[in-house]
Amino acid sequence: MSAPATSAPKNEADNNPSSSNPQVDLSNAVIRFAGDSQDGIQTIGGFLAKLAGRSAREVMTYMTIPSTISGGPSIFQVHLGSGEVLSAGDEADFLVTFYQHSYNDHIASLRHGGVCLYDTDHVELPEDRDKDITYVGVPITSTTIEALGGTARDRGKNLFVLGLVCQIFRLKRDKLIEIVERQFGRKGEDVLRNAMLAFDAGFSYQIGDIFSDAYTLREGTSADTHRITTDGNTAIVFGLLAGGVRFGAGYPITPWSTIMEQLRSELPKYGGMFVQAEDELAAVSMAVGFSFSGHIAVTGSSGPGLSLKMEALSYATMAELPLVIINVQRGGPSTGLPTSVEQSDLMQAIYGSHGDCPRIVIAPKNVQDCFYTALEACQLAKKYSVPVIVLTDQALATRIEAFREPVVDEVVIEPELDLETRGEDFKPYPLDGETRHAPPGTPMAGGKYPVVTGLEHDEWGHPSSSPELHQKMTIRRREKIKAFAEEIDLPEIFGDEEGDVLLVGWGSTWGPIREATIRARSQDRSLSSIHIRYVNPLPNGLETLFARFKHVIVVEMNDEGLYGNGQLATLLRARYCDPKIRSLCKTDGLTYRVREILKGVDAIVAES
Amino acid sequence: MATASPPAEPEKLTKKALTADHPTWCPGCGDFAVLAAFFKVLEKLQIPHEKIVTIAGIGCSSRFPYFVNSHGMHFIHGRALPLATGVSLSRPDVHVFAFGGDGDGFSIGGNHLDHAARKNVNITYVIMDNFVYGLTKKQTSPTSPLGYKSKTDPTGAIDRPINPMKRLVSGGASFVGRTHAAQVKHMMEMFERAIRHNGFSVVEVLSECVVFYPGAFDQGNPRKGGEFNLIEEKQYDNTPEDEERHDVTDEAAAYAIANLPFPGKFGVFYQEERPTKNQLEQKWIDSTREKVGSATAAQLIQQRFDSLK
Ligand SMILES: Cc1ncc(C[n+]2csc(CCOP(=O)(O)OP(=O)(O)O)c2C)c(N)n1
Ligand code: SF4
Ligand SMILES: [Mg+2]
Numbered sequence: 001m002s003a004p005a006t007s008a009p010k011n012e013a014d015n016n017p018s019s020s021n022p023q024v025d026l027s028n029a030v031i032r033f034a035g036d037s038q039d040g041i042q043t044i045g046g047f048l049a050k051l052a053g054r055s056a057r058e059v060m061t062y063m064t065i066p067s068t069i070s071g072g073p074s075i076f077q078v079h080l081g082s083g084e085v086l087s088a089g090d091e092a093d094f095l096v097t098f099y100q101h102s103y104n105d106h107i108a109s110l111r112h113g114g115v116c117l118y119d120t121d122h123v124e125l126p127e128d129r130d131k132d133i134t135y136v137g138v139p140i141t142s143t144t145i146e147a148l149g150g151t152a153r154d155r156g157k158n159l160f161v162l163g164l165v166c167q168i169f170r171l172k173r174d175k176l177i178e179i180v181e182r183q184f185g186r187k188g189e190d191v192l193r194n195a196m197l198a199f200d201a202g203f204s205y206q207i208g209d210i211f212s213d214a215y216t217l218r219e220g221t222s223a224d225t226h227r228i229t230t231d232g233n234t235a236i237v238f239g240l241l242a243g244g245v246r247f248g249a250g251y252p253i254t255p256w257s258t259i260m261e262q263l264r265s266e267l268p269k270y271g272g273m274f275v276q277a278e279d280e281l282a283a284v285s286m287a288v289g290f291s292f293s294g295h296i297a298v299t300g301s302s303g304p305g306l307s308l309k310m311e312a313l314s315y316a317t318m319a320e321l322p323l324v325i326i327n328v329q330r331g332g333p334s335t336g337l338p339t340s341v342e343q344s345d346l347m348q349a350i351y352g353s354h355g356d357c358p359r360i361v362i363a364p365k366n367v368q369d370c371f372y373t374a375l376e377a378c379q380l381a382k383k384y385s386v387p388v389i390v391l392t393d394q395a396l397a398t399r400i401e402a403f404r405e406p407v408v409d410e411v412v413i414e415p416e417l418d419l420e421t422r423g424e425d426f427k428p429y430p431l432d433g434e435t436r437h438a439p440p441g442t443p444m445a446g447g448k449y450p451v452v453t454g455l456e457h458d459e460w461g462h463p464s465s466s467p468e469l470h471q472k473m474t475i476r477r478r479e480k481i482k483a484f485a486e487e488i489d490l491p492e493i494f495g496d497e498e499g500d501v502l503l504v505g506w507g508s509t510w511g512p513i514r515e516a517t518i519r520a521r522s523q524d525r526s527l528s529s530i531h532i533r534y535v536n537p538l539p540n541g542l543e544t545l546f547a548r549f550k551h552v553i554v555v556e557m558n559d560e561g562l563y564g565n566g567q568l569a570t571l572l573r574a575r576y577c578d579p580k581i582r583s584l585c586k587t588d589g590l591t592y593r594v595r596e597i598l599k600g601v602d603a604i605v606a607e608s
Numbered sequence: 609m610a611t612a613s614p615p616a617e618p619e620k621l622t623k624k625a626l627t628a629d630h631p632t633w634c635p636g637c638g639d640f641a642v643l644a645a646f647f648k649v650l651e652k653l654q655i656p657h658e659k660i661v662t663i664a665g666i667g668c669s670s671r672f673p674y675f676v677n678s679h680g681m682h683f684i685h686g687r688a689l690p691l692a693t694g695v696s697l698s699r700p701d702v703h704v705f706a707f708g709g710d711g712d713g714f715s716i717g718g719n720h721l722d723h724a725a726r727k728n729v730n731i732t733y734v735i736m737d738n739f740v741y742g743l744t745k746k747q748t749s750p751t752s753p754l755g756y757k758s759k760t761d762p763t764g765a766i767d768r769p770i771n772p773m774k775r776l777v778s779g780g781a782s783f784v785g786r787t788h789a790a791q792v793k794h795m796m797e798m799f800e801r802a803i804r805h806n807g808f809s810v811v812e813v814l815s816e817c818v819v820f821y822p823g824a825f826d827q828g829n830p831r832k833g834g835e836f837n838l839i840e841e842k843q844y845d846n847t848p849e850d851e852e853r854h855d856v857t858d859e860a861a862a863y864a865i866a867n868l869p870f871p872g873k874f875g876v877f878y879q880e881e882r883p884t885k886n887q888l889e890q891k892w893i894d895s896t897r898e899k900v901g902s903a904t905a906a907q908l909i910q911q912r913f914d915s916l917k
Contacts, residue, residue, distance in 0.1 A: 054917060228916035242909055247698045249690075268896035269908055273697060273889050278723040282690035285683070285720075289694020292681055297694070315684050405913050412906040440661040440679040440695060440702045447625065449658070451673045451680040462629075463674070 027082040027218045030089030031165065034106040035098035037066055037074035040158035043183070045076035046400060047162060050179050051171060052080050053229030053402030056220030060511070061400040062088030062591065065339045073101060082218040086511035086518075088399065090593040094168075096161055097123055098140065107133075117164065119157075136207060138164065147201035148194055156198035163202020169217045173203065226405040232370040232396035236326060237262045239374025240298055242406070244415035245324065246272030248298035249286035251279055254338045255397040256302045256328045263298070280308035284325075288312055291321045292452060294417045294439030296378050300326030303345050304334065306389075307352065313387050314353040315454045317477060320428075320435040322381035322388075326374070329393040329507075331589045340589030341395040343507050344558040346567040349389045350536040356474055358481040360384065361536035363391040365510035368403035370396060373533075375411060384480050385435035391535065393557075395591050396508045421445050428452075428461045431476060485537035490545065495521060495528030498548035501601055503529035504581075505555045506568055512592040513555055516601075519594055527601070535568065543576050552581045553604055555597055560585040582608065621654050623647045628677040638789035638815030638825075639669050639736050645795040646676070646705075646734070653803060659702045663692045665717060667709035668743045669736035669815065686716030689724040692731045697886060703803070704730070710737040714750040714770055725779035727885040728807045734799070735810065736789075737772065738817035739824050746820040753870070756821075772812050773866035777859055777878045783809035784862070784878040789816065790829045791836055794874060801876065807884045814871075828871030839865060839875030856880075 031048070033041040045061055052059035058081045066072030079089040091111040097103040097118045103125075110116055112132040118125070119140035129135070144160040159180070166176055180199060184192040236259055240248075246267060250260035263274040277283035283299045290297035301309065306327045316323045329345045331337025349361045360380050364373040370392060377388040422438045424446035429435060438450050455463040456470045493502070495517050505513040510531045520527035530545060532538065546552045556566035560583050565573060569583040584600040586592070619625065626647050633639050650660065660678040664670035666685035673680030679702075683691045692706040713721055713735045724731065740758065741747040747760040751772065755764040776784045783805040785798040795813060802809035814825040826832035842853040854861055854875075862878040900908060 050916075226917075228913050230916045234916075238909060238912065241905065247694070249694065266908075268889075268893045269900045269903070270905055271893055271897060273893065275693070275697065277690060278719055281687060282693075282720055282723065285687040285690035286694035286697075288683070289691040290698050291694075292691070293695050293699045295698055311684055312687065319681075405917075408906045408910045408913070412909055414905055438679070440699060441658055442679070443658045447677075449628075449678050449680070451628075451662075451682060453674075453682040454684060455682065 028080070028085075029094060029169065029217055030077060030079045030092045031094045031096070032075055032077040032092035032106060032109060033096045033098075033161070034073070034075045034102035035096075035157075036071050036102075038071040039074075039098055040155075041074065041076040041098075041161075044158045044162040044165075045078050047176065047179050047183070048078045048080065048165070048171075049400040049402065050229045051176050052078075052220070053227045054175060054179075055172065056227075057082055057217075057402070058085035058220065059229070059400065059402050060085045060088050062395070063398055065398070073105065075102075075106065080217060082220045085401075086515040087594060088591065090595055094165075096165075098157065099123065117161075138205065138207070143201060143205065144198050147197050156194055159195050159198035160202040160205075163199040164205060164207070165202075166199075167203050167205070168207070171217065227402045228405045229400060229402040230367065231398055231400050232364070232367045232392060233258045233328070233398070234262065235367050235370035236364075236374045236390070236392065237266065238406075239371040240324065240326075240378065241266060241270065242371075242408075242412045243324075243375040243378025244296045244413035245298045245378060246270055246415055247274070247287075247290035247293075247295045248300075249275040249277045249283040249290070250300055251277050251283045251305060253302045253305050255330060255394045256300050256305070256326065258397070259300055259326060259328070280305040281312070284309035284312040287323055287325075288316055288321060291316070291323050292319075292437075292439065294419070294437070294441075296322060296324070296382060296415055298324040298326065300328070300390075302328045302330050302338075302394075303332045303336070303348070306345060306348060310348075310353045313359070314355055314357045316387045317353070317357045317359055318355075318454045318456075319452045320385040320477070321437070321452070322385050324374070324377045324381050325387055325389045327389055327391055328397050329391060331394075331587070337589045339394065341393050341508070341591055342557050342587060342589065343391075343393060343509070344567065344587070345391060346506075346535060346556075346558065347570075349391050350571075356478070358478050359386055359536070360388040360481065360484065360534075361391055362388065362533060363507040363535055364396060365508065365531055365533065366403075367396060367399065367401035369533075371406060378413075380484070384484055385437070386481065391507060393508050418442075426450070427459050429457065429459050429473070429476070431459055431472060435480075481537050485534075485540055488534050488537070488539040490539050490541050491530040491532055493528050493530055493545060496526065497528070499526035499528055500549065501525075501527040501551045501553060501605065502546065502549035503527065503553050503555055503597070503601070504532065504568070504572070505529065506532045506535050509555055509557065509592055512594055512597060516594045516597040520598060520601075532568070535571075538571070538575065542572070543578070546576065546578060546580065550580075551601075551605055551608065552578070553584050553601055554581060555584045555592065555600075557587065557592065558585055559587050619657070621651060621657055623651055625657065626650060626677050627675075629674050631675045632671060633668060634819050636816075636818040637668070638738065638813075638817070639672070641789040641792055642669075642734065642736055642795065642813055642815055643672065643675055645792050645799060648792075649796050649799045649803065652800065655703050660705070661695055661699075661702050662705050662707065663695065664688050664707045665712040666743065667712045667741070668817070669707060669709040669738075670712055670743075672707035686712055686718075687720065688712065689717060689720040689729075689731070689733065692733075693724055693727075693729045696730050697889060700886060700890070704732070706731055706733040708733075708735060709742065710735065710739065710749045710751045710772075711741045714772065714775065718750075721775070722779040725776065725781040725808050725810075728780065728782050728882060730806060730884045730886045731808055732799075732802045732805075733808070733810045734802075735772070735812045736815040737812050738815050738821055739769075740817050740821045742817045742820055758820075771866055773877050774863055776810050776812075777862045777866070780808075781810045781878070782807035782880050782882055783876070785809075785811045785876045786814075786872075786874050787811060788814045788825060788828050788836060788874060790825070790831065791874070794836075794838070798876070805879065807882065825871065828874070834871060837871075837873045839873045839877065841876060 062077040120137040121141040287299035331340040421443040554569035566583040566585040662673040662680040665688040827834040856879040
């Protein structure tokens with residue numbers, strides 16, 4: 001079997017930021033739907049994203065979900081572009097407000113010159129409104145009810161609005177209908193008929209001539225013809241399945257739950273199993289049990305649950321067992337902001353366990369990378385016999401993007417259980433070689449069976465408290481991770497190879513940082529950026545990149561802490577002892593806006 | 609990886625082949641007898657050597673896997689059962705044995721005990737109950753009787769101990785037995801029946817810690833002047849005596865025996881046949897595999913990718 005590719009195929013314009021303004025309205029539109037969570041705005045947002053994926057357009061979505069169950073204000077934003085789309089968009093070009101509260105809360109997110117579509121049944125425009133905005137009132141609720149024959153209360157408003165959007169942006173109606181049919185067809189004829197009635201009512205609604213050709217969204221330019229459209233958590237599920245994971249265990253917590261729910265349904269198809277455990281301690285222990293049994297196993301959680309897994313993760317490092325752990329970061333500490341985004345689990349992921357406990361931590365940058373990171377985590381766990389934590393986050397988990405379909409034949413692994421008889425020389429932890437395991441069921445030619453232990457042990461796995469051996473084994477566990485660091489490529493610089501400012505990011509800030517780089521350069525500023533995918537171990541040689549810039553600014557969604565540095569910045573400072581490394585941090589639970597980054601950079605540069 | 613062909617004729621499983629390191633338990637510790645009984649039962653059952661898996665958490669009793677020459681794992685405190693669950697569910701070809709103490713099983717691992725029991729995972733679990741924390745040198749355990757003087761209760765334990773039999777029966781364990789480490793033959797009978805039971809089978813062994821709780825189980829040991837009273841199980845022989853005998857499927861009757869004052873009775877308190885999680889999961893896997901026409905992983909993933917276009 002050839003080694004599967006674990007990084008995403010490169011995009012055309014990868015390291016050559018064009019200086020074109022990313023906000024050209026003809027090729028780019030940010031549409032925000034603001035309503036309540038039960039209005040189904042996620043559904044129509046999802047349809048638009050899928051349509052974009054099919055139309056060679058780039059797309060990125062962003063949503064907020066109330067953490068209460070019974071609904072509450074919610075938004076869904078879709079950023080459609082014919083070129084590269086890197087963030088969900090700082091400002092909306094087009095805002096749909098279903099209620100007065102939606103209007104009040106979101107009108108400020110609309111750019112000057114934008115369009116606000118509002119439901120005249122629920123929204124009253126204030127006197128002192130911004131005159132730069134075009135207001136379009138449509139009786140969304142009553143027209144939908146009328147279209148559905150007056151019986152269906154106000155359900156179907158979302159499809160009515162989808163019809164309106166299709167009309168306004170001159171989207172391909174037939175393609176959109178195909179997607180709607182696929183989704184609603186499964187739910188029965190009545191449901192589909194009502195959905196189509198509402199859609200067509202919106203599509204043919206007479207808005208007037210406010211909308212000119214300017215609102216025709218340009219066709220996409222993506223060269224990829226085979227593209228799939230999905231969210232980050234689903235991409236992780238497929239990455240794990242492709243990577244050979246057949247067994248796993250977990251305990252529900254937002255935003256991790258949708259990964260375990262999908263694995264629970266998917267794995268039996270592959271002859272595998274995902275167990276809902278009684279708590280995270282049990283979940284990680286079951287996963288260690290699967291791993292000990294010879295499988296590639298997964299467990300996962302979000303911040304609080306990762307904390308509960310820490311003792312067993314130390315065990316996995318000590319016993320050198322392969323294990324994949326997905327951690328979907330959310331706002332912390334404690335229950336914190338369960339449906340918001342943060343990158344504050346970095347230190348926990350790297351250092352959260354007791355003892356000297358080296359392991360691998362990788363962070364995906366976008367939805368596509370969620371797939372490849374999960375896939376790579378499986379391979380690394382196996383290759384280095386070590387726990388590998390995938391550090392994704394709430395924003396990636398829930399947002400939708402379109403990306404090039406992975407070539408199944410190149411990436412999918414059929415795992416095999418190795419129960420071949422082990423020879424008399426079986427030595428699980430050779431000081432000068434790779435870790436080996438003999439799962440239960442393996443005949444042992446020498447007649448001696450291995451007992452895997454969390455006690456310090458010798459090369460044969462026998463417990464030993466020899467001081468010399470503990471030192472040697474500590475080095476062994478550390479050096480194999482360092483050996484992996486040797487394999488990691490130095491990140492490529494996006495923008496000029498040297499200059500004033502180098503932005504450093506990791507995880508889902510990749511998009512906004514990249515867009516900030518493009519925007520700054522279009523304003524003739526000297527600003528470049530790098531993205532660090534492997535956060536533990538870090539790639540070697542970063543200092544050679546830092547040396548080429550006057551300022552190195554690490555952009556993170558976590559707190560600057562007691563000493564003024566975010567979590568990755570702290571690590572980079574500790575490693576390179578370079579005071580030039582500064583931090584741009586925030587913890588408002590929201591993804592970075594491009595202008596926030598640029599403003600922050602200005603402030604840091606001005607003060608140094 | 610160095611390999612050798614397996615011996616043509618499977619060797620007979622002997623105590624000698626099963627013996628690993630000499631146990632590091634204190635001389636006289638009850639756990640020695642538990643180990644000896646386990647060896648004898650394995651000898652009798654002749655389970656293929658490589659298919660025996662011994663798993664434990666942390667404690668004196670939890671050092672068990674080191675003393676058995678078999679595939680094994682010495683895991684972390686209190687989590688032997690979820691670990692064993694992972695092995696049992698993903699490896700139907702092996703026999704999973706878990707060992708541990710009263711602290712490991714009823715205190716730090718208490719939640720896992722309930723869930724392994726209700727899910728009826730196919731594991732045989734032996735609890736060496738010494739009414740004390742041995743390894744950490746004499747702290748109160750969840751089974752220490754009221755008044756027991758330990759380092760954490762210098763004036764005597766004040767918290768009501770749990771009743772292991774009631775706990776196990778109410779949790780849903782499908783085989784619940786109780787024995788005494790000084791009664792090797794009875795212990796062997798309990799182990800054998802537990803192993804033969806399909807599902808989550810638990811045997812509590814009163815196993816004396818001669819250092820921190822000497823004499824704890826003398827009341828159940830005739831050689832020390834105590835009484836070893838057995839549960840008489842129904843024979844279904846239509847005799848009037850049989851009316852009085854214990855129906856192992858009767859939960860309320862199991863409770864009644866469990867309520868007897870110490871040392872109480874020994875034997876099988878409860879046993880029922882009900883589908884194991886192993887069987888239920890396998891059933892779901894089989895029907896799902898059939899539905900997808902035994903497609904390969906690559907085909908399955910491709911189908912899902914197609915649905916995302
Ligand atoms: C997380 C954790 N907490 C505490 C301990 C310390 N510890 C080890 S064994 C033990 C109690 C053992 O008692 P029991 O399970 O009854 O076993 P025994 O030694 O009596 O056989 C404790 C508290 C530990 N190893 N790990
Ligand atoms: S301390 Fe007690 S339980 Fe532990 S080995 Fe010694 S006698 Fe046995
Ligand atoms: Mg004990």
